[in-house]
Amino acid sequence: MTDGTLTEPAAPSIPDGATLSDRLAAVWADFEEMLARVPILRRLGEGTVTLEDYQRLLFNLRQQVVDGSPWISRAAGSFDIDHFELRAAAIRHAEEEHRDYLMLERDYVAVGGSLAELRAGRKNIGSEALSGYMFHYASQPNPVGLLGAMFIIEGLGARRAAAWAARFQEVLGLADNQVHFMRYHEQADAAHTGDMDAILSSGLVDEGAADQVVRCAQVVARLYALQLEELDR
Template sequence: MTTAETVEGYRPPEPEQISLLARLADVWTEFETRLAEVPILRALADGEVTVADYQRLLHNLRQQVVDGSLWIARAASNFDMDHFELRSAAISHALEEHRDHLLLERDYVAVGGSLEALRAGRKNIGSQALSGYMFHQASQPNPVGCLGAMFIIEGLGAQKAAAWAQQFQDVLGLADNQVHFMTYHQEADAEHTGKLDAILTSGAIDDEAADAIVSCARVVARLYAMQLTELDEI
């Protein structure tokens, strides 16, 4: 017990008194713990993945990647003029994201996958839950909470994707053109997270918005881990 906690009348700080980035950092730490238990990522870390595993991962990710720019665009359309800067940021982000699935498709074909089969794929149960939740969130008036989803998803690209790509290359002997989707996102998502952090620390985020952002981040972190766990489970 700290000295502060022994002082008579001490009360822990309310959530809104803790910085938003600190609260999101706690969500991220929990997310990393969940990711460490995902079977395919555990196999990757242990050097036991196969090319078929990598194909399965890309196949399952593609269905959610396609939806990403769509729910961001929907969120943009639901910001009013009082949230003009957030609307502009969402529009720009959707534009940058809407071709990402093409990078993934090229990687999938480069490791022997069928483009026709990939495009005919269905969302696994985690992807269904994630997309359903995000379209619901994005359809709300002024869906500021969606910034929490971006924190998780963009953070994944910026902090994890390149390392995963390198591990797949080391274990499977893959060429750069077979992991381009992941390596591309290290740089692109690092830029996105920088812009996102600027928004999260701006005066545009009040206490109510901060609570919505943290809540959305927490839900998305769990659903994303489910998506990676429930590969091919539809």
């Protein structure tokens, strides 16, 4: 458990001349270490997680997921015509994700949660920080650095969501319709990650933008982990 202090994201240890891919891989490695220290994920790995834990996780994630499509849409509106490809990609992404929270709500109700209470919920401390950062960044002119945020958020779905779903099912005996949100994001986020990788390797991201992408990835990794650490606060 952390001491509650939000520390500066550590600079990844990378060699001189590292590619953007190498730098993001180092950020991801740091993120994995943060996730390993999150109490609910530690209990999930140990097999001591409870149904109440799962309900709390869905409750807290929903408040942040609702904001996903709106900040992506804001980012799309912040790109000028010289960044048309990024604007178009953001518009497509926002359209694909704007109903995601409904899947999460169905899962929450399927494990005994109250839809009314879920919709009346508020963001936890980490979610407030994450959402505030994302909307602020998305409002900047040509927010190319948000590719780093997508690297973390979409990467989490593509790399971890299915394993979490399977483990929750194994420990708690949950049915497929109770973990649909996580199961769905394994495939959906893998597709989004592929689209993002194509952009990162397309030449649209110059050296200065690469620094922004890496920095945004660092910050979002820390804030996403904080969101999972601060359930119920």
